[in-house]
Amino acid sequence: MAKVTVATDWLDTCSGCHMAILDIDERIVELLKYVQFTSTPITDFKHPPKEGVDVGILTGAVSNTHQLEVAEEMRERAKILIALGDCAVFGGICTMRNFFDKDEVLRTAYVETPSTDEWGAVPTSPELAKLFDRVMALDEAVKVDLHIPGCPPPADAIWYALTELLAGRIPVLKGENLTYE
Numbered sequence: 702m703a704k705v706t707v708a709t710d711w712l713d714t715c716s717g718c719h720m721a722i723l724d725i726d727e728r729i730v731e732l733l734k735y736v737q738f739t740s741t742p743i744t745d746f747k748h749p750p751k752e753g754v755d756v757g758i759l760t761g762a763v764s765n766t767h768q769l770e771v772a773e774e775m776r777e778r779a780k781i782l783i784a785l786g787d788c789a790v791f792g793g794i795c796t797m798r799n800f801f802d803k804d805e806v807l808r809t810a811y812v813e814t815p816s817t818d819e820w821g822a823v824p825t826s827p828e829l830a831k832l833f834d835r836v837m838a839l840d841e842a843v844k845v846d847l848h849i850p851g852c853p854p855p856a857d858a859i860w861y862a863l864t865e866l867l868a869g870r871i872p873v874l875k876g877e878n879l880t881y882e
């Protein structure tokens with residue numbers, strides 16, 4: 702039987718949600734009998750394959766033009782797209798900057814920090830991603846099929862969701878698997 706293909710990537714995020722995937726510990730060996738991870742920051746392979754994957758998992762919010770491109774590519778190539786973690790599900794901690802003007806945020810980061818020298822300036826290279834005025838949850842940018850909240854989500858919730866999908870069922874998160882922290 703062909704393995705289920707899974708691609709993962711991260712957007713505006715810490716790596717905590719990807720660490721939570723690894724937190725399923727030795728069960729990952731069992732999972733690998735049925736699942737092939739294609740691209741993922743864990744292995745550093747970039748871009749889901751052009752022929753598509755069965756499941757795409759994105760962590761993090763959408764804060765800039767590059768992250769939107771990553772989200773759109775994953776959406777295009779994944780049959781089922783999972784938003785993993787509070788940042789992806791509703792913006793999470795990344796949305797703290799939504800209380801401030803974007804230019805003020807950039808100035809604070811690049812010009813006004815105590816460690817910034819007198820030449821500090823907001824970078825303007827056209828090769829750099831452009832920050833959006835406000836941080837978006839993933840489903841404000843692309844269609845999401847399954848939300849798994851938590852900061853990070855419990856490993857058991859990730860295990861439950863993946864095994865339910867493998868069984869051909871849509872996971873219904875509840876009880877200890879459904880956390881908002």
Ligand code: SF4
Pocket residue numbers: 713714715716717718760761785786787788789793794851852853854
């Ligand atoms: S939800 Fe928490 S652990 Fe996951 S990426 Fe956001 S801050 Fe990190």
